[in-house]
Amino acid sequence: MGIEFNKETYRGDYTFTNSPTAIKRFPFPFDKDSYMYAVNMEPHTPVREGSVYYNSFDVDEHYVSEMADRAMVLDEDPLRCQSLPHMELAGWDLLELIMAAKAKDYPDLFKLTCDGDKWHWVNKPLGIDETFTFMDASTLPYGPMEYITRQTQGDFCLLDQREENLWMDAGMITTQADWSLDFDIGMNFFEWHAPVPLAHEKGIFIRALKFLLNIQQGAPARRLNWTMTVNPLLDTSPENYHKWGIQKTTLTPENVGSKQYLRVELQSFFRLPRSNGMVFPIRCYLIKLEDLVTYPKWARRFHRVIRDLPVELATYKGFIDNRPMILDYLAQFDDGAETSPGVWPED
Amino acid sequence: MAGAAKISVKVIDVVEVNELVKRFKFERTDGGLMPTFSGGAHTVVEMNDQGTRRLNPYSLMSSPTDRSAYTISVRRDDEGRGGSLYLHNHVKPGMEMTISNPVNLFSLDLRARKHIFFAGGIGITPFLSQIKQLSAANNGHFELHYAVRTASLGSYADELLEHFPNNVDVYHDDKDQQIPLDKLLEGQPLGTHIYVCGPKGMINWILSGARKAGWPEQALHYEEFLAPEPGKAFDVELAVTGKTIHVKEQQSLLEAIEAAGVDAPYLCRGGACGMCETQVIRSEGDFIHNDHWLTDEEHASGEKIMPCVSRFDGKSLVLDR
Ligand code: HEM
Numbered sequence: 001m002g003i004e005f006n007k008e009t010y011r012g013d014y015t016f017t018n019s020p021t022a023i024k025r026f027p028f029p030f031d032k033d034s035y036m037y038a039v040n041m042e043p044h045t046p047v048r049e050g051s052v053y054y055n056s057f058d059v060d061e062h063y064v065s066e067m068a069d070r071a072m073v074l075d076e077d078p079l080r081c082q083s084l085p086h087m088e089l090a091g092w093d094l095l096e097l098i099m100a101a102k103a104k105d106y107p108d109l110f111k112l113t114c115d116g117d118k119w120h121w122v123n124k125p126l127g128i129d130e131t132f133t134f135m136d137a138s139t140l141p142y143g144p145m146e147y148i149t150r151q152t153q154g155d156f157c158l159l160d161q162r163e164e165n166l167w168m169d170a171g172m173i174t175t176q177a178d179w180s181l182d183f184d185i186g187m188n189f190f191e192w193h194a195p196v197p198l199a200h201e202k203g204i205f206i207r208a209l210k211f212l213l214n215i216q217q218g219a220p221a222r223r224l225n226w227t228m229t230v231n232p233l234l235d236t237s238p239e240n241y242h243k244w245g246i247q248k249t250t251l252t253p254e255n256v257g258s259k260q261y262l263r264v265e266l267q268s269f270f271r272l273p274r275s276n277g278m279v280f281p282i283r284c285y286l287i288k289l290e291d292l293v294t295y296p297k298w299a300r301r302f303h304r305v306i307r308d309l310p311v312e313l314a315t316y317k318g319f320i321d322n323r324p325m326i327l328d329y330l331a332q333f334d335d336g337a338e339t340s341p342g343v344w345p346e347d
Numbered sequence: 348m349a350g351a352a353k354i355s356v357k358v359i360d361v362v363e364v365n366e367l368v369k370r371f372k373f374e375r376t377d378g379g380l381m382p383t384f385s386g387g388a389h390t391v392v393e394m395n396d397q398g399t400r401r402l403n404p405y406s407l408m409s410s411p412t413d414r415s416a417y418t419i420s421v422r423r424d425d426e427g428r429g430g431s432l433y434l435h436n437h438v439k440p441g442m443e444m445t446i447s448n449p450v451n452l453f454s455l456d457l458r459a460r461k462h463i464f465f466a467g468g469i470g471i472t473p474f475l476s477q478i479k480q481l482s483a484a485n486n487g488h489f490e491l492h493y494a495v496r497t498a499s500l501g502s503y504a505d506e507l508l509e510h511f512p513n514n515v516d517v518y519h520d521d522k523d524q525q526i527p528l529d530k531l532l533e534g535q536p537l538g539t540h541i542y543v544c545g546p547k548g549m550i551n552w553i554l555s556g557a558r559k560a561g562w563p564e565q566a567l568h569y570e571e572f573l574a575p576e577p578g579k580a581f582d583v584e585l586a587v588t589g590k591t592i593h594v595k596e597q598q599s600l601l602e603a604i605e606a607a608g609v610d611a612p613y614l615c616r617g618g619a620c621g622m623c624e625t626q627v628i629r630s631e632g633d634f635i636h637n638d639h640w641l642t643d644e645e646h647a648s649g650e651k652i653m654p655c656v657s658r659f660d661g662k663s664l665v666l667d668r
């Protein structure tokens with residue numbers, strides 16, 4: 001496999017870049033020329049080798065730098081990682097799930113050896129070699145959820161399931177699209193989704209919750225969500241809005257192609273075996289418009305989606321003010337030709 | 348694919364627990380490990396009973412952390428549809444079968460300070476794995492109150508009493524012993540949760556007693572596997588696939604839909620999970636709703652049916668499948 005890890009930043013000088021391979025495998029979220037909220041969930045089963053949908057937990061060229069950025073966020077604000085006391089068991093479930101999956105999918109990068117409850121974990125890219133006792137938190141430098149999510153790309157919500165609902169009772173949230181774990185902790189599915197426009201009226205959340213409550217061990221599901229971010233920022237949290245919100249005003253017709261990013265979240269859902277809880281990984285992929293438009297199909301389609309997106313959604317996603325400028329840029333790549341169905345760039 | 352992921356297993360042991368109950372032990376045919384599960388989970392056992400496909404849920408009773416094998420206990424139901432009869436009469440060590448990945452619709456509330464379990468008869472099985480889970484994690488503050496018909500029919504009562512003499516009480520119907528419900532509901536510490544598994548009458552008695560005593564709804568948990576009611580045969584039109592199917596007396600509507608080659612969603616097959624919810628397009632006749640999922644209003648509306656447990660009696664029924 002041999003992934004070469006980028007040395008790059010998600011803040012300050014923003015040296016984040018996507019290689020041609022990363023561009024090609026970007027999870028473009030639009031399978032047709034328009035977008036509306038839907039109960040867009042499908043089984044999380046491998047699709048197309050090399051794609052981001054191939055492994056349970058995708059590891060890519062940004063891994064090492066993304067983990068460094070997470071460590072910085074946590075240093076400044078430890079409340080980005082919280083776990084209510086009854087969630088420790090779910091934390092062990094998650095640790096086991098991720099370690100087993102990564103060791104199986106990336107044997108050249110990760111290794112897990114279990115001798116009863118004596119576990120040995122090797123994470124080569126991050127230079128970690130740890131021996132610990134499974135289910136004994138005192139043998140790890142952090143609690144089990146924090147330990148493993150400091151080594152795994154994407155945010156993680158750990159949900160307790162009770163009273164026919166899901167409760168956000170733990171999480172590691174440092175790469176979020178403008179929502180706060182510290183605010184949402186302890187809330188249920190309907191409470192934390194309250195700010196989302198239109199979807200409640202369409203009955204999307206009721207049906208989505210029924211589906212989620214039924215997700216079974218060994219049968220994970222996934223969906224995509226997306227938004228827009230100026231500069232390759234992972235941490236667009238409400239806590240730091242004062243730092244990144246103003247960057248939206250720095251967009252000009254000259255720099256929109258290089259500063260405006262499409263931000264796609266690959267969200268997945270796994271039932272956790274011991275706790276009967278659920279984990280909701282939210283993996284963030286960023287691509288600047290300049291790179292996105294290198295595939296003509298994506299360029300044409302993205303222009304149409306942004307152009308026709310309901311005002312409520314463009315407002316909620318935070319780019320209503322910049323929409324005209326983004327559209328001016330994208331329009332030059334849309335000759336009106338038909339686009340083929342599906343998300344793949346070259347199909 | 349509808350339903351939980353499947354596991355190919357071999358029956359490695361069949362033990363007669365008493366005159367009504369047999370215990371079955373399964374290992375994976377590929378020699379691998381079983382998935383870990385949480386206390387209270389069940390597996391759906393697939394059976395080919397002389398050409399009729401049966402899928403019955405049974406609680407896993409082994410330790411959730413023992414990944415070498417799964418065990419279930421099955422009570423023979425001479426009146427029911429025959430899944431338990433098939434297991435009792437035809438399933439022998441060495442046979443290969445298919446079971447589902449574990450599914451839990453009756454899990455412990457991990458915030459609870461204390462758990463009170465009420466079991467009636469074969470309703471003991473989910474508690475066996477829950478007790479193992481609690482005692483392994485050693486946050487095992489629990490009480491078990493177990494009602495059995497007679498001492499000889501009290502599956503696993505002796506083992507439980509021996510291992511947990513301070514936590515377990517067994518009550519014998521034939522000696523007129525009754526669970527002292529009112530007394531037990533009093534003076535429990537804040538954060539105590541109640542779990543009931545047993546016959547319908549027992550579940551209702553305990554839940555209504557607890558509600559009357561002011562217990563909050565979120566502290567009450569119960570599991571009742573409805574054995575799908577056998578009933579009269581009926582015909583159904585499936586509008587989407589354009590098929591007309593005949594639901595036999597000893598078959599559930601869901602099983603008949605599947606037998607017609609239509610892949611319909613399901614999970615629990617016991618009227619609890621909501622997965623098989625199906626839209627009714629037209630109907631002339633009476634619904635026999637046996638599920639726990641739809642609300643009373645939805646039952647009355649005639650617009651929805653849960654085909655895993657519910658039936659129909661009348662002239663015509665057209666479903667959105
Ligand atoms: C249990 C798993 C889930 C968690 C933890 C979760 C969490 C969240 C959070 C925290 C937000 C931000 C809300 C805000 O503005 O404060 C959000 C937005 C949203 N969620 Fe979920 N969600 C979950 C599952 C789902 C599912 C299954 C759907 C399916 C349709 C869904 C649909 C949405 C939509 C449409 C938005 C608005 C996103 C946007 O337009 O950018 N969520 N979710």
Ligand code: FES
Nearest residue numbers: 614616621623655
């Ligand atoms: S399959 Fe669960 S309610 Fe029918």
